[in-house]
Amino acid sequence: MRCRGIGIVKQTCQLVVIGAGPAGMAAAQTAAEHGVDVTLFDDQAQPGGQIYRNVDTSPLADTSLLGKDYVFGQPLVQAFRHAELDYYACTSVWYLDKAREIGILKQGVSHKISAQRVIVASGAQERPMPVPNWQLPGVMTAGAGQILLKSAAMVPDNGVVLAGNGPLMLLLAWQYLRAGVNIHAILDTTPKGNLFRALRYLPRALAAGNDLWKGLRMMLSIATARVPYYHCVSELRAEGDNQLQAVSFSAAGRHHRIDTDLLLLHQGVIPGLHSLQEAGCKIDWNEAQQCWQTKVDAWGETSLSGIFVAGDGAAIGGAVAASLSGQLTGLQVAHQLGFLDAGRRDHLARPIIKARDRQLAIRPFLDALYRVADAGMIPPDDTVVCRCEEVSAREIRDVIALGCIGPNQAKAFTRCGMGLCQGRFCAATVEQIFAQQRGESMADVGHTSARPPLKPITLGQLAETI
């Protein structure tokens, strides 16, 4: 791997890969192995994405604390470090268009480059979980808790409440227990009936491998540790004035209140689509996964020719499937650029497709089991929906009552989604409120537009773009 200083970024690249998580690393390596000249930009200081964050540079004395699936990333990151490609760490992409012009920002300097092919491998982000007062210090995402553990060996010291649902929440609980953390309670918001509806997908999930058993073993060890576990939790609220002091909720018809200075929220992950939406790729609603996803062909190419998506940015499939989809996309780019004929591409792709499909077999079960209730996505009036511009759910409902035609107009009326996060933590909520108030489907409501800059850039930096 050639780690590059910024002065020598090529103005014209053969292939630009955005993101160094499992999908981006695999796509870049596969294309490079077949002779493509690859340039990779990543936000983080180290390769591995969020899932394999610091996997070979961990501050933890023993990374096995985090489990085998994390350690699995070690050889992947090591192989990436030895690949023949140009890798730029700590570099954010603030612009992408359909002509494959890309704006990057590194060490305060903005560069504009163009590429023959682009693979977006920007992964996933956590689905917003808006509950009253979730903006208080002391409320974070479960993903944030796990990043602190991976990158800084940090764990809660006064105990923690975990609330929401999904594999990541259970994994974090299991990791915290192994690290000796006191978990005050797990508040599982999975609605009643999900398990029953998921059962029809169970045989396929069982046949697919051992992921399901891993999950069951994790749940068993959480049960053995006697962590207070509340099912079908609703009316979740964070409480406190300037900092979190307690969490209140309802479960089994009773109201509860638990004192805590840390609440970690999680209700699944959704594709990180910002750069793809901004470029103008066609986006579809996935009802099973309750999120927008990029419309792609079998190789990950979007509706914009030459722009590809690999990994969770296309649809949520997890780290191993992301890596495999990255390989497929890398093969197709090598083919399109003349490094690989169609026969050889198909021959190499066959076992990868088989392995990826095997990985994805558990998804319909997980999607049904952890389907988020409407109440989990549509908060009460007094909840801040847009954390950046501090717009409440009531204000969104008020503009809908006034006849506001959709999420993009609501943005203009209320500034909701115009803050620094650019709607990453409110767009999904606003769209869901619209769907509910109007009695429309999410596909009818449509998605919120994304505009450059994708990441904060000063006017001075913009003006001095090289």
Add this chain to the structure above:
Amino acid sequence: MFRTLASGSEKIEIYLDGKPVPVPAGISVAAAMLQLGALPTRLTPVKRSPRAPFCMMGVCFECLIEIDGLANQPACQVEVQSGMRVRRQCGAGELAS
């Protein structure tokens, strides 16, 4: 709120709101603020409400902070460096240093 499992790790000194404080080397500014218990890490420009790091992966921008004179830096994306001057923002940050 948080403690470290790597207690023997190397320490460096940063300046938080003008005062020198020891923090572990190699972690992000946001992680350091959480470990120091230095919350909130900013007051918002809109309603001056207290905020702290939230997503830790560069998506939510809640952890914005002034670093070495430059305002609105995402603290979760910047590694602590010896002698770094970190200042908490109250309201909108001044972009020019």
